[in-house]
Amino acid sequence: MFGLLFFILFTPGVSEFICTSSDLEMSYTFCDSTAHAFMFNLTPCSTRNKPVWKAALTWIPRSDIHFLKVVFNVWYDGAKALLWKELLCSGADDEYSVCGTLKGETLVSAFDIKGSRIAFPKGNYSIVLEGFSDDSENNMLICLNFTMIVKQDAF
Numbered sequence: 001m002f003g004l005l006f007f008i009l010f011t012p013g014v015s016e017f018i019c020t021s022s023d024l025e026m027s028y029t030f031c032d033s034t035a036h037a038f039m040f041n042l043t044p045c046s047t048r049n050k051p052v053w054k055a056a057l058t059w060i061p062r063s064d065i066h067f068l069k070v071v072f073n074v075w076y077d078g079a080k081a082l083l084w085k086e087l088l089c090s091g092a093d094d095e096y097s098v099c100g101t102l103k104g105e106t107l108v109s110a111f112d113i114k115g116s117r118i119a120f121p122k123g124n125y126s127i128v129l130e131g132f133s134d135d136s137e138n139n140m141l142i143c144l145n146f147t148m149i150v151k152q153d154a155f
Contacts, residue, residue: 015147019045023151031128031143034062038142042113047120047150053113058106063141065101066091067133075126087135120150 018026018040024047030036037060042053068089074082089099101107125148131141 018042018146021045023047025149025151026146028144028146031130031145032140036062036142055111055113057109057111059142060106061101061103061141063103063133065089065098065107065133065141067135068096068098068141069132069135069137071128071130071132071137073128073130076121077123081125119153120148122150122153124149 015027015029018028019042020026021044024045026042026045028040030038039056039058041056044053066089069085069087072082072084072086073080074084088094088096091099094100097109098107125146127146127148129142129144129146130137131143133139133141
């Protein structure tokens, strides 16, 4: 069995659809003005029955990933709903596959997004995901602006 692997260089400001269905629409753009070798996929494209989402990521980082801190800012219908910070890579005993990826290497990873067990109310969500190579959050590796539109209540 073989798979077809491809990369898309995205232009800043151009929205890329992750998925669209009768109850959910998701897309993203990059926060910076540089093209990225990046691909993200999510299944199922639904908020019904509180599925566990399966995510697939392919990325060629522009710098080594020995340290990685991610920051999620979530807005719901224009109001700030969540700020979450997580240290994924510290350089010692790291458990995530992204840790140790070198500049120019292809990172391919599949993982579950368990937060999808949340019943998302109908509305518009903006999620800014920032990845930093330092704890002071000065050296940004990547920044994505996700848009999630929940078209109907999941209750």
